[in-house]
Structure formats: structure tokens, C-alpha cells
Amino acid sequence: MYHSLIQKIQSRISHWASKNLSYAGRVQLLNSAIFGLESFWCSCLFLPATVIGHIERLCRQFIWGYSQGTRKLIFFSWEKVCRSSRAGGFDIREILSWNKTLMMKQFWKLFCSSRTVWTNWMHAYIIKDADLWTIQPLVSSSFLWKRFLQLRDHLIHKTGMHQAQLLRATGPPRLRLRLTYQALRGAMPNLFWTKALMDPVIMPRYKVIVLLAFQNSLSTTDNLCKRGFHMVSRCILCLKAEETTSHLFFDCEYSSGVLQALFTWQGITRRPLSLKHEIRRQAQITGKNIRKKWAKCTLSAAVYNLWAERNARIFQDTCRSSSQLICVIKNVIRIRVLACMNGLTNEAVSISLAS
Template sequence: MTHLIFADDLVVFIRGDLPSVKAVATCLDKFDLMSGLQANPSKTSLYFGGVSPDIKELILATTGFSAGEFPFRYLGLPLFTARITKDMYQPLLDKIKAKIMHWANSSLSYAGKTLLVNSVIFGLNNFWGASVLLPKGIAKKITKMCKDFVWGIDEGHRRHIFMKWQLLCAPKLEGGMGIKEVLSWNCAQTTKWVWKLLFKPQCLWSRWVQTYVLKGRDLWSATATISQSWYWNNVVRMKDLLLDFTGSADQALLLLESCSPQDKYSITMYYNALRTSQDTVPWASLVHGKGCLPKHSFIGVLLMHHTLPTTDQLVARGMVMVNRCSLCECQTEDLHHIFFSCGYSSRVLTGIANWLAISVGSTELQEVVQAFLSLKLSRKQQAGFMAMVYYIWKERNDRIFKGICTTPEMLCFKIRSHVKLRLFGS
């Protein structure tokens, strides 16, 4: 390899002597004559390794470029030659923190926050992790930043956490919101280097490792030692994790092969293979229907897991003193009451069920859900049920925190209007 090039960023590797530097400079001059493009001295630096001070000064004087120092950034990633420290990952943490601080000023729903975590923040983590290994401590910090952002936790100010983060990271079919778990994803990314050694022995990196690290030994017998680099020790640990997970080298090879469609390692497939799968939940198709908004689905997930902060839960935690339903103002509030048996909610449920042409003869959560699941629901029916759940919960919060009340008939009108706009655009 002689160079790395991407867009207008170019890294050229040269032997550290004057004749080699002059040869590359001549090539750059010829490139200038043919294309009209030349290196900008103010944006070009030379980085030295193992070069004597005299030769270094001579090269700088000849080229007119300045001397740079490691680490430097290339395509947003730090390049360094010394042993890796956690401080080298601070730019990643700073970038994630800046994103979160910017979003904190916006009025985002929980679903909106999970979408940002799973796209933007995970994208940053994935970009770094694809090129450099992330220490476990850094992965834990990223996870904590994501958790605090989703639940709205500031330093010194703790808010109600609705459900465990591991459950929120579960696939939608298993009752979660499909957020990628940083630590497990980092393991899957690191295992790619194990796969390269086993399935791509002729690539440059694999040949280098076989020659200078393994020195003819078998990968399965390699152990992590203090004398080896942190990078290599992490690769060995992922190999050990793979062996523990599968039980033998033969089974490990079969697993890696199954995660390599068309001879390409799939991080997603290995991530899914590593994680502990839970039973699929029957209500996933209802909560995450094609016509449902993410913010409706998020409230639906909390409802199905019985983790919405109803007043009975807040009283049990000592956060409020009186348990009274804010919708009917005459009975105590719990999950079943506020959505189905409350006089206000019953009128909304009846109105929406009639509009969706669905017969609901119960006020129990499981029986109502089962009534919907027993039918082959259309997009309108799926979207209508989840919109009803969302708007009832929103009405409850509006009454408590804003003092705004809406009649059941008007709430039904809002739900119908929302579903029509969502599905038909009018």
C-alpha cells in the first residue's frame, strides 16, 4: 500500500529519505502540470517516524511543507502510533455529546429520541468501530449517554425510567424498539478480525499477523498477554468469546460461515447470533403496524409491558400522594382503568371500535388486545388502535400538566382525522 485517498484527502506513504521524497514530489509536480491541481502547503503536513533530525530538517526544507504530529485526523478518525488510551476516543464522545445537547433543546418524543439514537449516534459509533476498536469503557459511556438522552436524565436530575435498557434494545418482534446495543455490536465488529484471519488468510493484514504475531501458531491456541498490543488482545478475547459461545472450533467456524453470505462478513448477522433471543410477543404486529407512527408504537410498547407511569405506580414509588384518575375524577387510576374501564376511555374505545368495525366486549387489556389480534387487521385498524392508545394517554397528561380537557367525542374526531391524514394524506 502506497497511499490512501478519499475525496480531497490524500495520505502518501514514503520511505524516510530525501531521494524517495524527491521522487514523490516529482510525481506530484507532473500531476500538477496535467490536472492543474497541486498540494496546498498550508494544508499539507509531513509526519515522520524513525527519521533522524538532520534528515527531517532537510526534507522539510526541500518540500516547503510543515511537520505534523501524531495523532492527526483523517476522514474524521484519529491516526496514532502510540499505545491507545481512552483519551484518544474523546473526540467521539465530544461529538455524541454535542449532538445530544443540540437535540435537548428540541421538543422530541421518546420515539423520536430512540430514532436519533439508532440512526445518528449509532452511525457515529459504527463509523469509528469499523476502523478502530472501541474499549469497553468507551462503549459503556456511549450507552449511558444514550440512556440519559432517551429518558431525559440530566446531571443531578433523575427522571422516571419506564423500562430496562436491555428490553428497549430488543428487536421489535421481541417487545423492544430495536435499538442496537453498543457493547454487543462492538463485539460483533471486533470479531470481524477473527473472521479475516480464518477466512481471508491471503489478505495483507492476515499475512502480517501470521508472520509477526502468531508466527506459525494456530489462532485457536492464541492467548492474551501483557506483551501484546491492546488491539491484538481484544481480537483474542473475541476469539475466546466465540469459542465459549459455540463450544468448539468446528462449531465456531460454522457460525462464522453462516454469518458470511456471499463470502462477506455480516456484523448484523453475528450480532443477532450473539444476543440472547427472547420469545416473540404476539402484539408486535399490532403495535408496530405499517400505519402506526413511531411515537404511538413507543407508548404501545410501554403499555404492553405495563410500565407506563400511571398514578398507582407513582403512589407506590412515593412520587405522588393521591391516586385519582384525571379522566373520570372518581376512581383510582391504574393501567386497565385509564385505557379501558374508565368512563371517559370507554366512550372513546366504543367510538373508535365502531369506526374501525371491530367488536370489543371487554375492558381488560389482554382481552381487548386479543380481540384485535384475532382479526386480520387492515392498516387503518392497526393505526386506529395505536392512535387511540396514544391520544388517551396524551389526554391524561394534558389534563395533569396543562389543565386542558377534551371531550370524548372531540378526541375520537382527532383520532379519526390523524389516521386519515396518516394513511391517505387528507
């Protein structure tokens, strides 16, 4: 019965796998195409745990770039991937909770004035004059009805929410899917440092790498050595110290010099701090003028391009000097900042011409 769903997801993923996509591009494809298909099934049926596990495995393999016969080490759990971006995740829906949320929407139709054949039959033969929030299943009740009531009890028990809290304040009775999903997922507080990544001037692919770097989830040599790999852990950029996330961003002489040059370009005289300190400083920046956007874009562009340079040296045996990399990052920042502004100002022109 569920074979067609898995087959459709598998065929789409196998087609996309041949494309050269960033992590952010893969996440966007999953959210737009795969989860649209999956939502139809989730709104009609309680998906078995084995089917949910299979779908999540396919999605996980697609995001991290698995290929046939190979296995990759991942340092970012699927539970974190399914968190909201403000909680340090990728904004991907957790399938089990989403399935329960959409099925709760079907159960909610019994409260509404919607008179479909199913709701009429349920009220006439099953519910009758009982209260939907207290009715209990009979031994002879169907499997689907028992699952509905279990879901109702689970939602109330887990959240302690009264039914009125699930209704909209105005208009006809309607289940709030977002609140129901958040209630089933559990409380996930927003993290202050993620404010630094919320500005649209930061490109999605940059945002993902910064997010992984901040949470020490990149495949640095020290992380690989902790998993049992025997390899030289020296930093490929400066060749002077062990490669760790904190060293790459920005204790390394090479990366620190790159960021220092970008700071000088912006008129900032202080020395670069560690990545976590820099992101927390950026999270405190408010305002939407071009100078603020310029500052927000600089750090993410530096982190992404330094990581790309590190990978190019290891896997492609290519090498760029710090001055070459600085020129690349400056060009990216100019184009991105100007593209995000509504019209060019004198200040924008001066930035675009800055060297």
C-alpha cells in the same frame, strides 16, 4: 483518546435536546446519527467499559428527555430498550455487543484472502501455520491480540457455534454481523403480541406508547407511588378510581367510551376489553386490505391520544370532552390509513367520508 468521541456525541445530543421530539423521533435520531458515529469507533477499537457506560448514559438521558439539574423516573430498563422491536424493545443496538461484533469482523479478515499489510504481518509473524480457532496467545503477545482471542473464545463458548455457521452459504467467506450480534446478545424470543405493532400504518410515536403501556412502563400515578412519591392516585379522566395502566386502558369510563365509539364507527358491536387482550386480538389480524389497516390503526391511535389527553389535563390544565377526542382520533386514522394505501378505492373514499 476517547474524549473526542464523547464530546461529539454530547454536542449532537445537546443540540437535539432543545427540539420537541417524541420518543420515536429520539430513537430514530440515535440509530441514524449517533450509532453511525459510534460504529466507526467500535470497528477500530475495543471501547473501555467506562466509555461505553458514559455513551449509554448520554443516550438514555436523551431518549427519556433528561434536562440539566433534573432527574426522571424511568420504568423501562436500558436492557429492554436495546431489544429488537419483535422482542418488545426499541431496536437500539447494545454497544458492548456491537463493539465485539465489529471487532470480530476485523478478526475475520485473517480468514479471508484480503491481503492488507496487517493481515500479511499477522500471518507471517504471529499465526504462521496455526489454526485460528485453536491458537493461544503467548505471554509476550500484544494486548489487542489477546483481546481478539478472548473474543473468539467467548463467541464459541457462549453459542457453541462452529466456525462454518458464521460463514455465508455462498460467495466468499464473510462474517454475518447480524447473526454474530444476536449470538453475543443471547437468545431473545419474539413476542407474539408485538405482531400487532409491526404494520407500517401504525405511526412510530404511537407504537412506542403502546409498547410502554403494554409492559406497564408508563409514568402512571400508581407506578410513581410505588417509587415513593406521595400523590393523589385518582384517575384524572374519570375521577372515580385509582389510576393504573389497566384502568386507563380501558377500564376507565372515559377511555372505554372513546374506544367504544371508535368500534361503533368501524361497525364493531362488542365492548372494549383490556389493553393486553385488545393487542393480542390485533396480533391475530392478518391481511393488508384497508379494513384490516383501519382496525390496526384504531387501537394505537386511541392509546396514544388518551395518554396525551391525560398528560394535558395534569400538566397544561386543559380538558377535552370525549366527543372532541373521538373526532381528533377519527381524523388521524383517516389520514394515516389513506396515506398508507396505494391509490384510493371506493372503499377508501367511503371510510374517509364516514363520520
